Amino acid sequence: MAQVFQNLIGNAIKFRQKEPPVISVQAEEADQQWLFSVRDNGIGIAPEYAQQIFVVFQRLHARTEYPGNGIGLAICKKIIERNGGKIWMESQAGTGSTFKFTLPKSDTEESTRIRL
Numbered sequence: 654m655a656q657v658f659q660n661l662i663g664n665a666i667k668f669r670q671k672e673p674p675v676i677s678v679q680a681e682e683a684d685q686q687w688l689f690s691v692r693d694n695g696i697g698i699a700p701e702y703a704q705q706i707f708v709v710f711q712r713l714h715a716r717t718e719y720p721g722n723g724i725g726l727a728i729c730k731k732i733i734e735r736n737g738g739k740i741w742m743e744s745q746a747g748t749g750s751t752f753k754f755t756l757p758k759s760d761t762e763e764s765t766r767i768r769l
Contacts, residue, residue: 655752657732658691660725661752665693668717685758686738698744706742729754 665676678694698706707730733740737757744750
């Protein structure tokens, strides 16, 4: 989970607008799962790229504009899905982004361990 939050929060800082970044992290219970969200006031992402951003090495910007190798969100997706959850993004270009993901609730300590 640390890797997921590190990637999402790191992206919120990296893809900021001119004003200081504002990042909100929330979690809530929803039926038989946890719903997490990481919201920022950054540059946002056009909705047509909502699935593309989770593909390895897919970048929306040139390396000279924003550093990185294009694997952070793909890693998040892999971790979340290997643990029975889903991840998605809600955004509009210029308005910030909200990344949401779910993880199933568990009653046993063994099944609460995150698989990488």
